[in-house]
Amino acid sequence: xxxxxxxxxxxxxxxxxxxxxxxxxxxxxxxxxxxxxxxxxxxxxxxxxxxxxxxxxxxxxxxxxxxxxxxxxxxxxxxxxxxxxxxxxxxxxxxxxxxxxxxxxxxxxxxxxxxxxxxxxxxxxxxxxxxxxxxxxxxxxxxxxxxxxxxxxxxxxxxxxxxxxxxxxxxxxxxxxxxxxxxxxxxxxxxxxxxxxxxxxxxxxxxxxxxxxxxxxxxxxxxxxxxxxxxxxxxxxxxxxxxxxxxxxxxxxxxxxxxxxxxxxxxxxxxxxxxxxxxxxxxxxxxxxxxxxxxxxxxxxxxxxxxxxxxxxxxxxxxxxxxxxxxxxxxxxxxxxxxxxxxxxxxxxxxxxxxxxxxxxxxxxxxxxxxxxxxxxxxxxxxxxxxxxxxxxxxxxxxxxxxxxxxxxxxxxxxxxxxxxxxxxxxxxxxxxxxxxxxxxxxxxxxxxxxxxxxxxxxxxxxxxxxxxxxxxxxxxxxxxxxxxxxxxxxxxxxxxxxxx
Amino acid sequence: xxxxxxxxxxxxxxxxxxxxxxxxxxxxxxxxxxxxxxxxxxxxxxxxxxxxxxxxxxxxxxxxxxxxxxxxxxxxxxxxxxxxxxxxxxxxxxxxxxxxxxxxxxxxxxxxxxxxxxxxxxxxxxxxxxxxxxxxxxxxxxxxxxxxxxxxxxxxxxxxxxxxxxxxxxxxxxxxxxxxxxxxxxxxxxxxxxxxxxxxxxxxxxxxxxxxxxxxxxxxxxxxxxxxxxxxxxxxxxxxxxxxxxxxxxxxxxxxxxxxxxxxxxxxxxxxxxxxxxxxxxxxxxxxxxxxxxxxxxxxxxxxxxxxxxxxxxxxxxxxxxxxxxxxxxxxxxxxxxxxxxxxxxxxxxxxxxxxxxxxxxxxxxxxxxxxxxxxxxxxxxxxxxxxxxxxxxxxxxxxxxxxxxxxxxxxxxxxxxxxxxxxxxxxxxxxxxxxxxxxxxxxxxxxxxxxxxxxxxxxxxxxxxxxxxxxxxxxxxxxx
Numbered sequence: 001x002x003x004x005x006x007x008x009x010x011x012x013x014x015x016x017x018x019x020x021x022x023x024x025x026x027x028x029x030x031x032x033x034x035x036x037x038x039x040x041x042x043x044x045x046x047x048x049x050x051x052x053x054x055x056x057x058x059x060x061x062x063x064x065x066x067x068x069x070x071x072x073x074x075x076x077x078x079x080x081x082x083x084x085x086x087x088x089x090x091x092x093x094x095x096x097x098x099x100x101x102x103x104x105x106x107x108x109x110x111x112x113x114x115x116x117x118x119x120x121x122x123x124x125x126x127x128x129x130x131x132x133x134x135x136x137x138x139x140x141x142x143x144x145x146x147x148x149x150x151x152x153x154x155x156x157x158x159x160x161x162x163x164x165x166x167x168x169x170x171x172x173x174x175x176x177x178x179x180x181x182x183x184x185x186x187x188x189x190x191x192x193x194x195x196x197x198x199x200x201x202x203x204x205x206x207x208x209x210x211x212x213x214x215x216x217x218x219x220x221x222x223x224x225x226x227x228x229x230x231x232x233x234x235x236x237x238x239x240x241x242x243x244x245x246x247x248x249x250x251x252x253x254x255x256x257x258x259x260x261x262x263x264x265x266x267x268x269x270x271x272x273x274x275x276x277x278x279x280x281x282x283x284x285x286x287x288x289x290x291x292x293x294x295x296x297x298x299x300x301x302x303x304x305x306x307x308x309x310x311x312x313x314x315x316x317x318x319x320x321x322x323x324x325x326x327x328x329x330x331x332x333x334x335x336x337x338x339x340x341x342x343x344x345x346x347x348x349x350x351x352x353x354x355x356x357x358x359x360x361x362x363x364x365x366x367x368x369x370x371x372x373x374x375x376x377x378x379x380x381x382x383x384x385x386x387x388x389x390x391x392x393x394x395x396x397x398x399x400x401x402x403x404x405x406x407x408x409x410x411x412x413x414x415x416x417x418x419x420x421x422x423x424x425x426x427x428x429x430x431x432x433x434x435x436x437x438x439x440x441x442x443x444x445x446x447x448x449x450x451x452x453x454x455x456x457x458x459x460x461x462x463x464x465x466x467x468x469x470x471x472x473x474x475x476x477x478x479x480x481x482x483x484x485x486x487x488x489x490x491x492x493x494x495x496x497x498x499x500x501x
Numbered sequence: 502x503x504x505x506x507x508x509x510x511x512x513x514x515x516x517x518x519x520x521x522x523x524x525x526x527x528x529x530x531x532x533x534x535x536x537x538x539x540x541x542x543x544x545x546x547x548x549x550x551x552x553x554x555x556x557x558x559x560x561x562x563x564x565x566x567x568x569x570x571x572x573x574x575x576x577x578x579x580x581x582x583x584x585x586x587x588x589x590x591x592x593x594x595x596x597x598x599x600x601x602x603x604x605x606x607x608x609x610x611x612x613x614x615x616x617x618x619x620x621x622x623x624x625x626x627x628x629x630x631x632x633x634x635x636x637x638x639x640x641x642x643x644x645x646x647x648x649x650x651x652x653x654x655x656x657x658x659x660x661x662x663x664x665x666x667x668x669x670x671x672x673x674x675x676x677x678x679x680x681x682x683x684x685x686x687x688x689x690x691x692x693x694x695x696x697x698x699x700x701x702x703x704x705x706x707x708x709x710x711x712x713x714x715x716x717x718x719x720x721x722x723x724x725x726x727x728x729x730x731x732x733x734x735x736x737x738x739x740x741x742x743x744x745x746x747x748x749x750x751x752x753x754x755x756x757x758x759x760x761x762x763x764x765x766x767x768x769x770x771x772x773x774x775x776x777x778x779x780x781x782x783x784x785x786x787x788x789x790x791x792x793x794x795x796x797x798x799x800x801x802x803x804x805x806x807x808x809x810x811x812x813x814x815x816x817x818x819x820x821x822x823x824x825x826x827x828x829x830x831x832x833x834x835x836x837x838x839x840x841x842x843x844x845x846x847x848x849x850x851x852x853x854x855x856x857x858x859x860x861x862x863x864x865x866x867x868x869x870x871x872x873x874x875x876x877x878x879x880x881x882x883x884x885x886x887x888x889x890x891x892x893x894x895x896x897x898x899x900x901x902x903x904x905x906x907x908x909x910x911x912x913x914x915x916x917x918x919x920x921x922x923x924x925x926x927x928x929x930x931x932x933x934x935x936x937x938x939x940x941x942x943x944x945x946x947x948x949x950x951x952x953x954x955x956x957x958x959x960x961x962x963x964x965x966x967x968x969x970x971x972x973x974x975x976x977x978x979x980x981x982x
Contacts, residue, residue, distance in 0.1 A: 327591025
């Protein structure tokens, strides 16, 4: 048994029984990182000393608990995990994949990070991301692109590509990501792992460096659905420091898991099987739908008629918010400051000119334009109205069905460099994920097979605050299929060896 | 036809809340060392999020109610985007489309004429950091960043500098009555912007804005200057440019800051970090019930109930603490001491002592009950007015009750004829010359003799009684001779 390929729950059981120590587990994951991350390049920052320190502390607690017979230990005690570099970690560099935050050491932890810490996790490091989470391939990272563990010549998806690749390549037992338009689900699909995007307001955004505040949500990347349920139970819940975080009770998502979905109504939105979709992806997803039916679920065709507007609406609202959120990076208080600027406006212009990459600049300009006097009504306000229509599409669909099922991404992982020159083509990678963010609902991507030897994701979309149901459907599917047991080859052009699953 | 100005005002008032607008840091930044009251939220650090201060909302709604405004049932915070180092997020959280309060008015009275100045809106926002320019660099103190700031915008309803002075004076008084603002302009607790256009009656002028005015004096002086400047231009047949002006405090002149073309586009949009705020009408009604009697209503009542002059009523009600002192004194006053007498002593003698020693009414150790006890002695003739003032001064310094001071100083007035008659006789005997003049009918010498009686009694003689006794003694001598 490889320690690095354990799920969080499996590792937790071994740790509690004393069959493995947290230091052993952490060391083997750190060894794995040393062995493979020069190829995968999932991490921007590694924190091995901190990790071993946390692991030793976890071992002390585990030992003491075994001696005293205490059973009530924190759920993540001694579990090595990775955190996307857009989440603030006190004293640990947080760059958002941008030059402009190079060297920034947050003086505080994001609420989700604090909750993981309370649960006893071990921080391995910060994972690569498209700059400020703007992108779908992790190629917009100002530092380096991350590679897909299933084929190192391909992208892992994005923007949480570092977290997805780290989990897929066994460089972490689980990871946090963020999802603004698909940034957890799409890389999860492309890397063959489970990616959960909770309902907007389910998880605190405090300490998540904002890209688009009305869309951003922290999510999880794990090897299986049960681990997602466990992590959500830990990070979800009210936070007095985030006014958009809802004060609703947090169910025990793990206990709510059941492989039983007979009679459940699953809607299949016809708009999510449109042109531009890889035939291999479509065939794989249709087969997965058949499996859900075989499990006793009732499939129903539904329509989300405003789906085609989601992309333009998203690319007005998200950049508009981003143009304001990113105004604070001016080189005065933290991060990159252009050297030699001796006048305020020169400092601003040069700092931002040097510090931001092309995609970030493109979106700041788009957003600034959309909010400008004379254009606000036609662009931003109109987009908000269409956003309401998109939400109503979902409301109507959920009157008839319990969840929706669809592909996560229209294609499998594409070659590095294939779309960097064509932003529109890149934006289309999120065509099936960003409606959910606009509507503020929850979704999960679960591995459902392979097309051309590369992973394909099945997306289950749910009602607001009904994570329990999408987790249940994903779990039932996962437990009846072998896909979550497949491991990547970490080579170029090899893809999966389905026989190995 | 003469030119006349049309003036509107924007008043920024810091709210006296304990914590800042969107975080838990202390809002009382005045004496704190630079950058000692800051956190990720007011510093605008990446990932930090705002949370609305309920007390600031309450203070703003209270102000809106005092200014006769409609209170919003749903209100929203918006981002006002502009880059400047004193704005750590690159935007200010303010209110644009849905302010907390709108469509109100404040009544002012100038030269006996009452007018309502309409209030367009009252909204809530956050203060900026304090920027200090020193040689070769600029210093930033973020203690002030995020302090709750209320903006009160009037309609352009004022047409003279006197009206503006009255408006800001009234407004300051109302805010202090409500306890929402300190009114301390030296510490920047109230800051002003005016817009003024000059035109012939019935015509429209061009609006010029003057920003960054930090005192009533700056408001009135800059307006006088700007009205004169625009009038001069118009009289020469020129036209006024639409510009934003600054005010040069030292040279007392306005200077152009930016033209209309340079006006910034703030790209306002609803702050996605703050969901819309719904105000419960019952909660608003609760605040309405808590509204104190406001200065103008109080002043009118003082005139009506106590027959005070408009001027005295105005002076007594300008500060809530003074009015409360006055009302407590009136309530405690025994027969013979009326509100007018209390008003005279309060606005005359007590205010003189407060001014001389730079004390506010809260710092005066005299209780309203002790004040009226003193006035009762004066009214009953047990104490001369002069002695009363002397006693008040000692009460002001030591806080001792008047009876104690009077006894210690032996100041009780001599109103006993039997006690005073021998003194009068002695004075006449010792002053034969003046007595002869008095007997010869030279009345003015009576004042000299009065002075001698007062000297002999160390000022304790009842003056009316002393005068009568002097005249009676002289009469007896006249008859006797």
